[in-house]
Amino acid sequence: MSQSMKNSTFHAPLLGAFWMLASGLAFAVVNSTVQWVSFKQGFESANVALYQYGIATIVLLPWMARQGFRASLQTNHLTFHIIRVATAVTGVQFWLWAMAWPVPIWQAIALLMTSPLFVVIGSALFLKEKVTLTRWLATVIGFIGAMIILEPWGESFHESALLPVTAALFWAAYSLMTKAQCKTESPTTLVFYLFALTVPFNLFISLPVLALPEANMWPLLLVAGGLTGFAQLALTKAYQSAEAAFIQPFDLAKLPLNVLIGFLVMGSVPPGKMWLGAALIVGATLFITHRENKQAQTENKNLVTS
Numbered sequence: 001m002s003q004s005m006k007n008s009t010f011h012a013p014l015l016g017a018f019w020m021l022a023s024g025l026a027f028a029v030v031n032s033t034v035q036w037v038s039f040k041q042g043f044e045s046a047n048v049a050l051y052q053y054g055i056a057t058i059v060l061l062p063w064m065a066r067q068g069f070r071a072s073l074q075t076n077h078l079t080f081h082i083i084r085v086a087t088a089v090t091g092v093q094f095w096l097w098a099m100a101w102p103v104p105i106w107q108a109i110a111l112l113m114t115s116p117l118f119v120v121i122g123s124a125l126f127l128k129e130k131v132t133l134t135r136w137l138a139t140v141i142g143f144i145g146a147m148i149i150l151e152p153w154g155e156s157f158h159e160s161a162l163l164p165v166t167a168a169l170f171w172a173a174y175s176l177m178t179k180a181q182c183k184t185e186s187p188t189t190l191v192f193y194l195f196a197l198t199v200p201f202n203l204f205i206s207l208p209v210l211a212l213p214e215a216n217m218w219p220l221l222l223v224a225g226g227l228t229g230f231a232q233l234a235l236t237k238a239y240q241s242a243e244a245a246f247i248q249p250f251d252l253a254k255l256p257l258n259v260l261i262g263f264l265v266m267g268s269v270p271p272g273k274m275w276l277g278a279a280l281i282v283g284a285t286l287f288i289t290h291r292e293n294k295q296a297q298t299e300n301k302n303l304v305t306s
Helices: 013-040 045-067 078-100 106-112 115-125 133-150 159-181 187-209 217-241 242-268 273-304
Strands: none
Touching: 013 045, 013 078, 013 106, 013 217, 013 242, 045 078, 045 187, 045 217, 045 242, 078 115, 078 159, 078 187, 106 133, 106 159, 106 242, 115 133, 115 159, 115 273, 133 159, 133 273, 217 242, 242 273
C-alpha cells in the first residue's frame, strides 16, 4: 500500500534488500497473527482491522511528526484522497475476511499477488497507457497461474477463495489512483492521508459489530498493529535506500515467508499446485515489473535529452 513512494538517488542495494525482506517478514507475521485472532479467537475481522490499523497509526505518529503534519496534509484533492483510501480500506476488509474464514495463508497470499496483473488491465482501461502485446501475454499467464491455484472446476473449490482475489482487485485500484495522484501530490502527503483516513473508515465499517477485545486478544493485536507500522516504515526505507528496479523482486519473498509462518502458526501445508500457479504469477509479475522499469528509464532519458 505504499509503493508509491519515490526512492531517492541514493542507492544502497544491500540495505534496500534488507528493509524489503524485513517488511515482508513483518507482514507475514501479521497475516498469521490476525488469522489467529479472527478465526481461532472469534474476533470479528472488521474489529481486527480497526485495532490493527489504529495501533499502526500510533506507531507511525513519531515518524509522521518528523515529516511535518501541516505541510503534509495540504492538498487541493481531498475528495480524491478520500476515494483512494476508501478503496484501500475495502481491500483490507476483504483480506481480513479471507483470514477469518479462513482461507489457507498459502492460497490467500499467492492469489493476492495477482494485484499487479489487475494494475496492467486498469492502466490500459483507465489511465489510457499503452500496454504492449508481451505485457498482455504475461498478464494472461499470471491469471492462468491464479486459476491453477483457485481450481474453480475442482470439488474442493469454495467461494471464499475469491476473497483475496477481490482484495487484490481493490488494492490494484488503489495503486492506480496513487499512481495518478503522484503527478500532483508528494509521497509523504499520500501516506499521511492513507493513515489519517484509514482509522475513521475502519471505525465506520466496524460499528455494527464494534466490541472491545478480550484480554487474551490484546497481545496479538498489539503485535499485529506494531508490526504493521514497522512494515510500513521498512517498506519506506527500502524504497529510499535503493532503486525500485533492484528491490522489487525481493518483495516476492513474501510468498515463502507467509507459507513458512502460516505452517508454523496454523499448520497450513500448500499442495503442489500452489507452487506451479505461484511460479506463473511470480514470473508474470517479474516480467511486467522489468518492462515497466525499462519503460520508465527510457522516458527519463528522453526527458533529460529533450
